[in-house]
Amino acid sequence: MSQELIQAITDMREEDAVKLATQLVEEGKDPITILDACREAMSIIGKRFETGECFIPELILAGEILTQISAIVKPHLQKDGASKKIGKVVLGTVEGDIHDIAKDIVGFMLDVNGFEVTDLGVDVPPAKFVEAVKQTGATIVGLSGFLTLAFDPMKFTVQAFKDAGLTDVKVMIGGGQIDEQIRQYTGADAYGKDAMAAVSLAKQWI
Numbered sequence: 507m508s509q510e511l512i513q514a515i516t517d518m519r520e521e522d523a524v525k526l527a528t529q530l531v532e533e534g535k536d537p538i539t540i541l542d543a544c545r546e547a548m549s550i551i552g553k554r555f556e557t558g559e560c561f562i563p564e565l566i567l568a569g570e571i572l573t574q575i576s577a578i579v580k581p582h583l584q585k586d587g588a589s590k591k592i593g594k595v596v597l598g599t600v601e602g603d604i605h606d607i608a609k610d611i612v613g614f615m616l617d618v619n620g621f622e623v624t625d626l627g628v629d630v631p632p633a634k635f636v637e638a639v640k641q642t643g644a645t646i647v648g649l650s651g652f653l654t655l656a657f658d659p660m661k662f663t664v665q666a667f668k669d670a671g672l673t674d675v676k677v678m679i680g681g682g683q684i685d686e687q688i689r690q691y692t693g694a695d696a697y698g699k700d701a702m703a704a705v706s707l708a709k710q711w712i
C-alpha cells in the first residue's frame with residue numbers, strides 16, 4: 507500500500523495520492539510509515555528533476571500533494587503521542603524569496619520529530635523573525651532561501667537577532683544555493699543540507 511502511495515505521488519495522481527493516504531490513516535497504518543513513503547516519493551521526484559525528466563510544474567504539484575497529505579497525517583501523529591514537543595523553532599523563507607516547498611518539508615520533518623514549529627511563510631523580513639522569537643520563546647531559528655538574493659536577507663536576519671539582544675538564539679540556514687561559505691558570510695550558527703540535517707541540528711541545540 508505504501509508502494510502504491512509512492513507510485514501515485516510520483517505519477518502526480520493528486521486525487522489518488524490523497525485518497526490512498528486517507529485510506530491508510532483510516533486503516534490505522536503507522537503515520538510515520540506514510541510520511542516515509544512521501545519522503546521517498548519526493549526524493550524520486552527530486553532526482554527526476556535533476557535529470558530533466560520532470561520540470562517546475564511537477565515540483566509545485568508534488569509540493570501541493572505533500573502539503574495535503576501532511577494535513578491528513580499530522581493529527582494522527584499527535585494522537586500517537588509521537589509529537590510530544592521537545593523544543594521550539596521559528597522557520598521561514600527570507601525576505602525577497604518565495605520558494606517554500608523545501609521549507610515546508612523542513613518544517614514538516616521538525617514537527618514530526620517533536621519540535622513546535624512556527625512557520626512564518628515566505629518573503630519574511632528580519633523584524634518579523636525577531637518578533638516571532640520574542641512571542642514564542644523559540645530558541646532555534648531556521649532560515650530558508652533559494653536565491654542568491656537571499657544571502658543578504660539571511661545576514662540581516664542574523665544581525666537583527668544580535669541587535670535585539672537575542673544572542674542565545676541558534677540560527678540554521680539552508681536551501682539550494684546555501685553552503686558553508688554562505689553560512690560564514692551570513693554569520694548563522696550552522697548550515698543544513700536537507701530536512702534531516704535540520705532535525706539533527708535542532709536536536710543538538712536543545
Ligand code: B12
Nearest residue numbers: 603604605606607608648650653654680681682698700701
Ligand atoms: C521549484 C522552483 C521554483 C518554484 C517555487 C515553488 C515553491 N512553492 O517553492 C517557482 C516556479 C515559483 C520558482 C520561482 C522562482 N525561481 Co525558482 N526554482 C525552483 C527549483 C526548480 C526547485 C527548488 C525546490 O523547491 N527544490 C525542491 C527541494 C525539496 O529540494 P532541496 O533543495 O533538496 O530541499 C532541501 C534543502 O534545500 C534543505 N533546506 C531548505 N531550506 C532549509 C532551511 C534550513 C534551516 C535547513 C537546515 C535546510 C533547508 O532541506 C530541503 C528538504 O530536504 C530551483 C532549482 C533548484 N535545483 O534548486 C529553482 C531556483 C531556485 N529558482 C530560481 C529563480 C531564478 C527563480 C525566480 C527568480 C524565477 C523568475 N525569474 O521569476 C523565481 C523567484 C521568485 C522569488 N522572489 O522567490 C533559481 C535561483 C538562481 C539564483 N542563483 O538565485 C534556481 C536555482 C533555478 C536556476 N537554476 O536558475 N522557483
